[in-house]
Amino acid sequence: MIIPCPYCGPRDTSEFFFRGEARPQRPQYEDGSDAFVDHVYERVNNAGAQVEHWYHAAGCRTWLLVKRDTRTHAFLSVTLASEQKR
């Protein structure tokens, strides 16, 4: 897989670290343990388009927000995670 990094251009996946499904935010303490169980363990694990976080560890060291089809490995969009809406 080649990932089109917004800073570095198309780069090989071996430069990247996969973090998993892009979750909006860690729950607050007041949200209770169910919210934390959901955040830490439960996954949508969609077969199809999935929004996820990748880290360009061996490149610009930027966290990326990636939309990718898990059935084909096609990268549908790659933007900066810092611009992700919370």
Next chain:
Amino acid sequence: MERQPYSLFALACQAFAGHRGWKPAWRDAAPKERYDVIVIGGGGHGLATAYYLARNFGITKVAVIEKGWIGGGNAGRNTTIIRSNYLLPENTPFYEHSLKLWEGLEQDLNFNAMVSQRGILNLCHSDEQRDSFERRGNAMRLHGVDADLLDSAGVRKMAPFLDFDNARFPIFGGLLQKRAGTARHDGVVWGFARAASDRGVDIIQNCEVTGFVRDTGGQVTGVETSRGTILADKVGMAVAGNSSRVASFAGLRLPIESHVLQAFVSEGLKPVIPGVITFGAGHFYISQSDKGGLVFGGDLDGYNSYAQRGNLPIVEDVCEEAMALMPMVGRARVLRSWGGIMDMTLDGSPIIDRTPVPGLYLNGGWCYGGFKATPASGWCFAHLLARDEPHPVATGYRLDRFASGRVIDEKGAGAQANLQ
């Protein structure tokens, strides 16, 4: 269909008759309107579940529903290793139960699954790793499982071709389980299918589940499929790799990520590797099939996937590990590589449990340890489906263990699916 037992006598009779009298090993059934139990997934686990439902509990109005052909998913994509060298008390008795079932499986099924107890050797490359292997070996022995700790000379006797004095990963010794080994993956599927079909189970191929039928109380009362609606009192999912997708039809979210794991086979070679050998300084395992091909694999690719194929960085990584362990393989050519989709749970252990949806049961989350578990997985899932309570050796495999904190983290890796 009349049962046709397999034996040397039957083979001799067929030989004289020109082998024209062999019948199909199982019935390719069409779906009926209603069953007692539907098992979704015609892989090893699903077929074993159906077989043990019939054999142990007399429940024969059972359908196994498979979207493709039986054994065409992960049952045909694994590396055929059977073993029970686990550390944690939730795991050891379960996998040992499985290994004991493997030991009597061929007689029970009247089918040659080519179970070969050629041993598994986990290599250690440091004092600390030897300590942890000693601990695991002791834990196994406390559960009545065989385990032998070998020193470097003992390993050298078994596998003189290893790179013992590797500058980075010298071989300090290894943990050997002699009763472990390999089995023929297709033979396992065909054997369970034939034995289940003989007992009245309907095996329905090319029938994809597209949804669940639920009554007003939310209870699952059947499945919607590409071949129409099929009703049942209970529905079990044995679709590891796709558990999240099938469970989503019932509105469930699971502590599972789907990942791709690659495997490789070399051209056929003369016998060279005595059993299964694993590399302790990375993640690499290798054995030799009876046809002579070296069967090997390593880590997950590391990202979520349903694609059944991986990428080149892992191919490179696995081949590098092979070279670090046994430089002699450098001259063998890789014949094929393929990928299978793993249900990776967030603690690396499987789930055999009821779901929050009444009437719906889950067998999944096998990570990359599903093949060895096939008989015990079917045995315990059948027990759960028949009695509505977990089998004693599978009580730890609860779905709610992530919320309750009773996770079974065999590797101690934490809640990160691609590290399990």
